[in-house]
Amino acid sequence: MSAVELMRQSLLKSLMLVTTAAGAIWAQSGQGPLTKGLTLTVLQGDGVQNELPRPATTHLSIRVLDSQNNPIPNAVAAFELPEAGASAAFADGSAVRVLLTDSSGDATVDIKPNDLPGKFQPRITVNYFGQTTSVALNQENLYPVPTAAATGNRLVRQAHAISHSHKKWLLAAVGGAVVAVIVALVVHHHGASNNGGITINPGTGSVGGN
Numbered sequence: 238m239s240a241v242e243l244m245r246q247s248l249l250k251s252l253m254l255v256t257t258a259a260g261a262i263w264a265q266s267g268q269g270p271l272t273k274g275l276t277l278t279v280l281q282g283d284g285v286q287n288e289l290p291r292p293a294t295t296h297l298s299i300r301v302l303d304s305q306n307n308p309i310p311n312a313v314a315a316f317e318l319p320e321a322g323a324s325a326a327f328a329d330g331s332a333v334r335v336l337l338t339d340s341s342g343d344a345t346v347d348i349k350p351n352d353l354p355g356k357f358q359p360r361i362t363v364n365y366f367g368q369t370t371s372v373a374l375n376q377e378n379l380y381p382v383p384t385a386a387a388t389g390n391r392l393v394r395q396a397h398a399i400s401h402s403h404k405k406w407l408l409a410a411v412g413g414a415v416v417a418v419i420v421a422l423v424v425h426h427h428g429a430s431n432n433g434g435i436t437i438n439p440g441t442g443s444v445g446g447n
Contacts, residue, residue, distance in 0.1 A: 274304025275312075275368040280343070282359060283374040287325075288381050292350035295325075297374070301342040301363050308342030312365040316346050323355030323378045338363075350378050 282297035297316055301309045318324050318332045325348040327334045336344045348359070355378060362371040 273368075275309070275363065275365055275370050276302045276304070276306075277361070277363050277370045277372055278302065279361075279372060279374060281345070282348075282376070285374075285376045287350040287376060287378045289354060289378055290352055290380070292352070292378060294347050294349050295376075296345055296347055297359055297361065298343065298345040299338075299361055299363070299372075301338050301344075301365070308338075308340065309365055310338055310340045310342060312338045312342070312344075312363050314338055314344040315362045315364075316344075317360045317362070318348065319357045323351070323353045323357045325350040325357070325359070325376070350376070352378070354378050354380065 278300045280298040280300055282295065285295055287293070287295065299314060301312045301314070303309055314336050316327075316334045316336070318326065320332050324332070326332060328347055328349070334346050336346065338344045357376055357378070358373045359376060360371060360373050362369065
């Protein structure tokens with residue numbers, strides 16, 4: 238296990254221990270958390286496809302509610318990203334970010350996917366005075382598949398290029414045929430008349446009189 242991974246695991250364990258201990262102290266004093274039950278809802282960041290080679294920044298956003306659907310502020314939300322392979326990073330380049338939920342029970346972070354293709358799972362763990370829940374999201378870094386329109390446009394361009402090439406070849410062939418017909422007519426005329434006064438010099442392309 239790398240030093241970064243060890244530090245991340247240590248940080249998460251410390252946070253969980255602190256919040257769990259706080260919950261136990263509050264319970265012993267008769268002043269436990271005002272809310273019970275913990276529901277984690279993903280608002281953004283699940284099922285996202287990040288288009289390579291320059292993926293855009295995306296958001297991971299959650300909402301934490303109690304059993305009565307009331308928002309829970311100041312819950313500890315730990316966002317984790319895979320350390321290697323297809324993944325992403327937070328704004329500071331790290332793979333873990335810890336936030337407290339706001340008055341609406343929400344917590345949001347921005348992530349920047351890396352340039353490695355593949356699937357990965359950001360994980361979010363929420364702890365509120367010893368009550369814990371977590372969820373794994375699904376994201377994928379991938380190169381976009383060419384659309385039918387793009388493929389059609391490419392085929393049209395190729396067909397146009399082929400058509401232009403064939404047109405040039407056809408014009409050359411027709412021009413050659415015309416020249417051949419003219420030469421044949423001249424030769425025929427020369428052979429039919431002995432005193433026409435026309436001389437054809439093969440290979441020079443010139444016509445002259447005696």
